[in-house]
Amino acid sequence: MNEQQINALVELAETIADNKFIMGEQLVELGVSGPNLEASLASISMAQGDLGHARLLYRWSFEVQGKRAGKVDVKEQTGKAFNQIVNASNWVELLAGLYVNNVAINLVMEELMKNKGEELNAQFAKMSNELTEHVMYAKNWCLQLLEDQGSIPRRTRVDLEKAYHHAGEWIRQVEGSQPLIEAGVVSESSKLSSAFASAMNEVLGERYVSHV
């Protein structure tokens, strides 16, 4: 890989890792005061998973750069996490961000595994399984919030769209990144954006009002 391709891959790894790191932190901060005990316990367990995924991805980004990864001690993100999840301050904002970001990350990871699976399979196989679970958790909670009463459905919709705005921009960048395509990380016919929009419509359906 040339330098440009390495930089693009490092940026990709760090963006996913930063979001995982922030989601892990937010799942502890906000998840602990979830609407019921089951939701809170599951969110703490998933936080551990997300922080583990972040560590794995930071280590991978070190390896891509040819640095000695060793034991990765993560103190803070590198600044690439999406604003919506960084600024989330309640359960609704947390779940909207979790759903959208995990769907986006899942799509990119699937693409990565499809194209670079032989090199990465062992280290990312467990993460892929857990990602599916995180998507399922967030999706079901978002559906529940969208059927709730008072202002909650509207707030959920607004936050889903806000999160979609940030993650959608990233997905489009990844899909169109020439260095990533040349490095064989993303295929030219990946259709990441349309798959992402479909996943959003699964939750928002006709309620989806303002596309990015």
Added chain:
Amino acid sequence: MSYSSEGNDYFLFTRIKRGDDLVQVGSFRAGSDELAKVYAQRIYDEEDWVEMHLVKNSDLIPVRVPEGLFEKEGVK
């Protein structure tokens, strides 16, 4: 997807190793079967279960049920 805003009660049955008995290890409430599966995996992760099953409370077939201890005429 079967989804209920009030949620359903689920009972979790697990087997630790092949050949062990399938035993009930807990119960919880969830809004859908999918969410119940996630709760089972995430909340009851203290063992590397070889098998996990969920049963919805409403799917139990009552054979014998206890009578209410304080049930009186006109009082429920």
